[in-house]
Amino acid sequence: xxxxxxxxxxxxxxxxxxxxxxxxxxxxxxxSRQMLNGxxxxxxxxxxxxxxxNCEESVLVLSGTGRAHIDGDEHDxxxxxxxxxPAGVPHFFRNVSDRDPLEIFWTYASIDATRTIVATxxxxxxxxxxxxx
Numbered sequence: 672x673x674x675x676x677x678x679x680x681x682x683x684x685x686x687x688x689x690x691x692x693x694x695x696x697x698x699x700x701x702x703s704r705q706m707l708n709g710x711x712x713x714x715x716x717x718x719x720x721x722x723x724x725n726c727e728e729s730v731l732v733l734s735g736t737g738r739a740h741i742d743g744d745e746h747d748x749x750x751x752x753x754x755x756x757p758a759g760v761p762h763f764f765r766n767v768s769d770r771d772p773l774e775i776f777w778t779y780a781s782i783d784a785t786r787t788i789v790a791t792x793x794x795x796x797x798x799x800x801x802x803x804x
Contacts, residue, residue: 675701679710690717690766698798699782707797708778713737715772718765721789723758724797726781730754730764735773738765761789 677696684694695709710733713719721740730739732752739746739754741762748754748764756762766773779797787794 673702677701689720690714691719695798703782705782706778706780707782707784708776711775711777713764713766713773713775715766715768715770719763721761721763722786723761723789724756724779724787725783725785726758726779728754728756728780728784729778730756731776733774733776735766735771736768737773737775738767739763740765 675697679694679696682694682696684692686692691711691713693709693711695707697703697706697708711719713735730753732748732750734750737748739748739762741754741756742760746754747767754762764773764775782798784797785794786797
């Protein structure tokens with residue numbers, strides 16, 4: 672296994688619908704065996720649906736302003752704010768701006784990370800929803 676230098680502009684962006692676009696970065700395709708990470712852009716006024724994961728997740732706000740809903744509590748977030756969310760804790764991020772995108776960098780503590788949408792109960796593997804598997 673060799674190390675990798677990733678240049679975001681060369682990586683595929685996946686449109687997840689609803690004003691959400693994700694660029695997977697560290698995945699099994701580059702050799703990772705234990706973690707996943709990437710960048711998601713949330714358009715003004717848009718939000719990721721309320722969901723849970725089967726592993727820990729950390730999210731770093733890169734740019735923009737938003738609101739993090741974590742386990743029923745709301746937190747305003749801005750660049751350089753960082754969250755740590757344990758497995759099974761319901762959460763989502765919303766862009767509160769009416770003109771600027773919210774850009775977040777996320778890391779999952781498992782290569783087998785899943786997302787379960789609370790409203791539907793539908794579970795998908797993170798790497799499958801981004802076409803990385």
